[in-house]
Amino acid sequence: MIDLRSDTVTRPSAEMRRVMAAAEVGDDVYGEDPAVNALQDAAAARFGHEAALFCPSGVMCNQLWLRVLARPGAEVIVEADAHLVNYERGAGALLAGVQFRTLAGTRGLLDPDQVAAAIRPDRFPLTPTALVCVEQTANRGGGTVYEIDRLEHLRAVTAAAGIPLYCDGARILNAAVATGTDPATYGTLFDGLMFCVSKGLGAPVGSLMVGDADAIAEAREWRGRYGGAMRQAGVVAAAGLWALEHGVERLAEDHAAARVLAEAVAEVRPEVVDLDQVQTNIVYLEPVDAVATVAALRAEGVLAGSMDDRTVRLVTHADVDRAQVGRAADALRRVFAAVPAG
Numbered sequence: 001m002i003d004l005r006s007d008t009v010t011r012p013s014a015e016m017r018r019v020m021a022a023a024e025v026g027d028d029v030y031g032e033d034p035a036v037n038a039l040q041d042a043a044a045a046r047f048g049h050e051a052a053l054f055c056p057s058g059v060m061c062n063q064l065w066l067r068v069l070a071r072p073g074a075e076v077i078v079e080a081d082a083h084l085v086n087y088e089r090g091a092g093a094l095l096a097g098v099q100f101r102t103l104a105g106t107r108g109l110l111d112p113d114q115v116a117a118a119i120r121p122d123r124f125p126l127t128p129t130a131l132v133c134v135e136q137t138a139n140r141g142g143g144t145v146y147e148i149d150r151l152e153h154l155r156a157v158t159a160a161a162g163i164p165l166y167c168d169g170a171r172i173l174n175a176a177v178a179t180g181t182d183p184a185t186y187g188t189l190f191d192g193l194m195f196c197v198s199k200g201l202g203a204p205v206g207s208l209m210v211g212d213a214d215a216i217a218e219a220r221e222w223r224g225r226y227g228g229a230m231r232q233a234g235v236v237a238a239a240g241l242w243a244l245e246h247g248v249e250r251l252a253e254d255h256a257a258a259r260v261l262a263e264a265v266a267e268v269r270p271e272v273v274d275l276d277q278v279q280t281n282i283v284y285l286e287p288v289d290a291v292a293t294v295a296a297l298r299a300e301g302v303l304a305g306s307m308d309d310r311t312v313r314l315v316t317h318a319d320v321d322r323a324q325v326g327r328a329a330d331a332l333r334r335v336f337a338a339v340p341a342g
């Protein structure tokens with residue numbers, strides 16, 4: 001099976017497993033795990049921030065950042081398709097006590113002027129806006145990328161309102177590679193960000209919060225309360241560090257592979273794929289009959305994700321090689337020539 005459901009399905013490579021087996025570890029609750037500390041230092045340096053915190057998942061990082069950057073009873077502005085709103089089981093309200101104000105963007109990206117108009121001041125009885133969140137890349141938007149000028153504009157808008165700007169950067173390194181942007185440039189634009197080593201970078205587990213030292217110290221407190229403080233986590237952190245050091249440039253191959261898949265569909269059914277939206281490693285196909293399409297692809301040996309009744313998603317990653325991309329493209333051509341429209 002060629003598994004294109006998500007870039008989270010990768011398994012650690014032989015080299016990564018060697019690094020994990022050899023990791024020097026300690027008790028990270030005491031701050032004594034050398035591999036965790038090395039990964040945190042590398043993550044902070046990569047984004048030009050003071051500190052970082054290793055967490056079990058991207059969702060935990062997002063939730064901890066909501067805790068640290070917003071406050072209960074306040075409002076968080078976010079794009080309507082964001083992971084924070086759609087895929088975290090209401091945790092923002094439940095755990096951080098925030099209310100989301102969703103704005104419909106374009107391909108998952110917020111418009112700075114729309115954000116400026118939506119920010120509410122802290123004046124009773126208004127619900128004050130405490131935080132603006134962007135997602136880089138925007139997963140449900142199609143793996144789309146915020147250009148630097150749009151982020152700078154958002155930064156100016158939030159700074160003028162005196163509120164922080166946060167980035168759910170689960171795939172921010174895909175954006176960095178796709179645009180040739182130094183991750184430290186992104187770092188300067190956000191008060192806090194998180195990125196996952198468990199997605200395109202290919203590590204089995206983990207995500208990092210990156211920000212200033214005070215914010216990360218507070219996040220560490222909350223990570224403890226949420227049960228996310230780990231002990232000899234260096235075994236997995238070592239994989240994360242290896243991924244950060246060796247897996248970033250390779251992301252360009254995933255982007256090229258996504259384009260091959262999107263173009264294969266466009267050859268036979270141009271109306272279901274927006275080639276301008278294919279900017280990184282994700283391809284959305286809509287409108288299609290998602291159940292029939294996923295079943296037909298499965299019969300061809302390709303696993304695709306159905307996001308809803310009319311939307312199919314393909315995600316490229318380290319465990320799909322060039323030959324498999326070619327085979328998947330052939331399968332897509334056959335399937336899309338045959339399946340009915342959604």
Ligand SMILES: Cc1ncc(COP(=O)(O)O)c(C=O)c1O
Nearest residue numbers: 057058059060083135139168170
């Ligand atoms: C944009 C985005 N944010 C956050 C997450 C959550 O990451 P995790 O699955 O590690 O909790 C994901 C996972 O797919 C994601 O796509």
